[in-house]
Amino acid sequence: xxxxxxxxxxxxxxxxxxxxxxxxxxxxxxxxxxxxxxxxxxxxxxxxxxxxxxxxxxxxxxxxxxxxxxxxxxxxxxxxxxxxxxxxxxxxxxxxxxxxxxxxxxxxxxxxxxxxxxxxxxxxxxxxxxxxxxxxxxxxxxxxxxxxxxxxxxxxxxxxxxxxxxxxxxxxxxxxxxxxxxxxxxxxxxxxxxxxxxxxxxxxxxxxxxxxxxxxxxxxxxxx
Amino acid sequence: xxxxxxxxxxxxxxxxxxxxxxxxxxxxxxxxxxxxxxxxxxxxxxxxxxxxxxxxxxxxxxxxxxxxxxxxxxxxxxxxxxxxxxxxxxxxxxxxxxxxxxxxxxxxxxxxxxxxxxxxxxxxxxxxxxxxxxxxxxxxxxxxxxxxxxxxxxxxxxxxxxxxxxxxxxxxxxxxxxxxxxxxxxxxxxxxxxxxxxxxxxxxxxxxxxxxxxxxxxxxxxxxxxxxxxxxxxxxxxxxxxxxxxxxxxxxxxxxxxxxxxxxxxxxxxxxxxxxxxxxxxxxxxxxxxxxxxxxxxxxxxxxxxxxxxxxxxxxxxxxxxxxxxxxxxxxxxxxxxxxxxxxxxxxxxxxxx
Numbered sequence: 001x002x003x004x005x006x007x008x009x010x011x012x013x014x015x016x017x018x019x020x021x022x023x024x025x026x027x028x029x030x031x032x033x034x035x036x037x038x039x040x041x042x043x044x045x046x047x048x049x050x051x052x053x054x055x056x057x058x059x060x061x062x063x064x065x066x067x068x069x070x071x072x073x074x075x076x077x078x079x080x081x082x083x084x085x086x087x088x089x090x091x092x093x094x095x096x097x098x099x100x101x102x103x104x105x106x107x108x109x110x111x112x113x114x115x116x117x118x119x120x121x122x123x124x125x126x127x128x129x130x131x132x133x134x135x136x137x138x139x140x141x142x143x144x145x146x147x148x149x150x151x152x153x154x155x156x157x158x159x160x161x162x163x164x165x166x167x168x169x170x171x172x173x174x175x176x177x178x179x180x181x182x183x184x185x186x187x188x189x190x191x192x193x194x195x196x197x198x199x200x201x202x203x204x205x206x207x208x209x210x211x212x213x214x215x216x217x218x219x220x221x222x223x224x
Numbered sequence: 225x226x227x228x229x230x231x232x233x234x235x236x237x238x239x240x241x242x243x244x245x246x247x248x249x250x251x252x253x254x255x256x257x258x259x260x261x262x263x264x265x266x267x268x269x270x271x272x273x274x275x276x277x278x279x280x281x282x283x284x285x286x287x288x289x290x291x292x293x294x295x296x297x298x299x300x301x302x303x304x305x306x307x308x309x310x311x312x313x314x315x316x317x318x319x320x321x322x323x324x325x326x327x328x329x330x331x332x333x334x335x336x337x338x339x340x341x342x343x344x345x346x347x348x349x350x351x352x353x354x355x356x357x358x359x360x361x362x363x364x365x366x367x368x369x370x371x372x373x374x375x376x377x378x379x380x381x382x383x384x385x386x387x388x389x390x391x392x393x394x395x396x397x398x399x400x401x402x403x404x405x406x407x408x409x410x411x412x413x414x415x416x417x418x419x420x421x422x423x424x425x426x427x428x429x430x431x432x433x434x435x436x437x438x439x440x441x442x443x444x445x446x447x448x449x450x451x452x453x454x455x456x457x458x459x460x461x462x463x464x465x466x467x468x469x470x471x472x473x474x475x476x477x478x479x480x481x482x483x484x485x486x487x488x489x490x491x492x493x494x495x496x497x498x499x500x501x502x503x504x505x506x507x508x509x510x511x512x513x514x515x516x517x518x519x520x521x522x523x524x525x526x527x528x529x530x531x532x533x534x535x536x537x538x539x540x541x542x543x544x545x546x547x548x549x550x551x552x553x554x555x556x557x558x559x560x561x562x563x564x565x566x567x568x569x570x571x572x573x574x575x576x577x578x
Contacts, residue, residue: 009366015373080365081411085422102369102404105376153439183471192443215379 001025001116002044006036006059007051007078016049019105020112033057037065045073047115049108052079052090060093067094074115076108087182103172106216110168117167127162130207130222134162143201153178154197161210161220170217194218230330231296238292245288249280303332311339320347354418361411368407372400402538409540413523416547423465423551427575430460430469430501434494437473445481445490450507452481455493460501461575464552472548473503475541476568480507482537483566496574500554503570511562520558521546 003025007013010031017027028045030036033054040048040062052059063075077095079086087098097111127134131144136159141148150158157178161169171190175181179189198210211219303326310323320343325333375397382390415421434457441452462469480490488508495502512520519525524539549556554572 009370011370012366012373015370015377019373019377080362080369100408101365102372102400105373151439153436179470180467181470181474182467189440189444189474192446196443215376 001046004045004048063093168219320344357414406538441477451489458496460496463575476505483509501572506567511560
């Protein structure tokens, strides 16, 4: 995966680049908005990590220009302001995701991984993982032929985790997608919900589908 | 014209009026009345000159002095009372506040002008403090990001670390995250003070939000074996920002669970009453002492319980709650009986019916 990192703070950009390289990505680093725009238009990147505060053209304007020119490179916006309004503004400008500073590196990596795989997603109504079947139109869940009772929230959580199967979902991503909270709720709600859901799905089964990734979040997959 | 000259003029006018009246009465007493008596053949009463004079003075002077004095006092006091009323309306939030001039060009106008200049200077100072806090919290975020990265990277390379070192690093990371949350909350409140936070105004079914929050609260309360009940959920439509109202509800219920005793209870209710939606969150925690109750919504005010039980929090949660409620045109209040229960009552105006 070829990722461009644009941040006017050199140390932040350096850390992000190092972390992405450890993940096996090829990275390039720029510090200026105008240069970034030229680079993205010239070279096909798989994803761009773009800070809003930049020398020259700001991040929001870079995204607007890209989309206006018909370029659909996935963009993750970073910002030190971190307000709901700004998030909405960023997504309206055409960014694919938004992350307020300061964030965990694991959070950023999880989001970049998802950005790189975007596009090929189809919205199947029935989701399967091993012997777990989730029918999103009938709103039923079964494992090994046995029906599982879920509350509305549990159902939405399971659907999100199954759609992202194989990819780590951080607590913050779960909050945004399942709860539609775009603020830090300052509680361990996600962990408690996942624990409950895991009990309902995995208890009594040899093959565990829920896995927690220490310091990152949760992933559903059919492997140990 | 100055107040002094105005008062002097009015006083002069009053004296003149008094003298004129006195003259009139004296004329009546000493000239007209004796003449009438003479004409009608009534004998002179055995009254002394001074007695007649006292009568004139008594009847003429008393009501006049009262009326004129009252009039003068009103003319002076009224503008001062108005000025005082305007000054009482001033809050840090509505600065700079201009008190209207009386327009008489007198000392009162001068007082109003200097007062308005003072509030303008105050507003400037408040603005500078806000600007400073905003810049400071913004500038703090980049170093916080880097600190976090460094600690995380160090922890990731954990194989060569002793358990003590890992524990130390995790502790540091936790503190950095806590600091980040405080900086975030501070930024939000500073922006709210400066009127930079724009809230959505969408019709929302508050009942749905309360039920969602009830479901979350039950889950949050399980580890502490706290019983959560929904004591009623009327249909209530409000105009507002769904994200912020969810944040408010989660904050209040999360507090109700956190500051509870194990095995305690939390009750959640939504009522629609007198054109207002009332959300009530009650818990059976230690409570807040009476002297602290009016201050719990202020910034960085934390109860003794929060400190003694080392419950983690920024001390800004309830301030954010208050901001959200006020931004929706509502009120929030807390009542507590120490050792028994604490209730937070939020009132929000209902959306106008179509």
